[in-house]
Amino acid sequence: MLLLATATTGQVLSVKDAIVSRHSIRKFVQKPIPKEDIDRIFELVRLSPSAWNLQPWRFHIVTDTELKESLKEAAYGQQQVTSAPAVVIVISDMEDVIANLPETVHPGLSEERKQEEVANLSSFFNGLSVEERGQWGLTQANIALGILLTALQGYGYSSVPMLGFDQEKVKEILGLPEHVKFAAMVPFGIAESEGYEHHRFSLDKIVSYH
Template sequence: MMTTRDSFPLIRAIADRVSVRQFKPTPIPEEHLRAMLSAAIQAPSAGNRQPWRFLVVRNPGLRQRLAQAAHGQSFVAAAPVAVVILADLPRTESRYGSRGTSLYALQDTAAAIQNLLLTAVSLGYGTCWVGAFAEDQAAAALDLPSALRPVAIIAVGVPAGVTRARERRPLEEVVEFRD
């Protein structure tokens, strides 16, 4: 019997996505990177301000510095690509003030990141969303102006081995219907 999971590619990609932390060194064709980035910029954003920037870091020395900034998470350097997502704070601040910088810019970039992850999975790549890093060290490594806040580093590559899905809290625990 066809299940919902089989019939809808998006639902399958959502179910298949897991955080991958072991990668083959296989390079990623630019066409695939562009597909992931094109999906990322389709995300909704407050007032359609699109306050995102993406640094596609293929340079091994830079990836090494990002891994150091990420408290030694060495898979950031081992993956062939690390995409750094930046929030362009003045783009939202000019319209929304502090709510823009402290909330919308982070929601907007997070939505873009999730699109990127799901597209990567549909193309056969593994990803890991890395949020634990010293922002000042990442900013220094990438020579960022202060207006651009690095919000995440996404390691992307062909998975080496199989990663087991982690458990989720049941719907009953997190959902409440109010009719």
């Protein structure tokens, strides 16, 4: 099986093959994922494009058995949460970004330009409510989510993005601030079952030329 081979031999799929072969998987091989593989995947994910380079995405990777059981309960008993050797919670935390704006400014800029960037960003985001800032950051986290799913597949790990869970319970389980926004809960590992064949709209349905 190609996906098993890539996960065990270190071979990497092309971008095209990773996208074409990706299916949502809900049953996984009971085998831990080497931390080196996870780090390799997130080295790619952190390069996701982000408006103003704010990078509001944060990733909470859960491998602890008891924590996964708690997450499964929060996800209304969905078995893939505990079947997967690892689960990543993808969130956006714009309040952390705003509190540390100088970290987002490119180091190659002059000090004057850095100060201007921080002042402009502060002015813009302080004019929004916490909820509005959170929604803005969520659009950015969703970009990283797409790249995460592709990177996982490219390295031979299957996944399933989920939004069917009690967000308040997950915040409590992981000790997350109230203001964070969730892009997805993503169980991942080596597939033990096959996913459904793709059923997607044709280009005529989704693409318009003007």
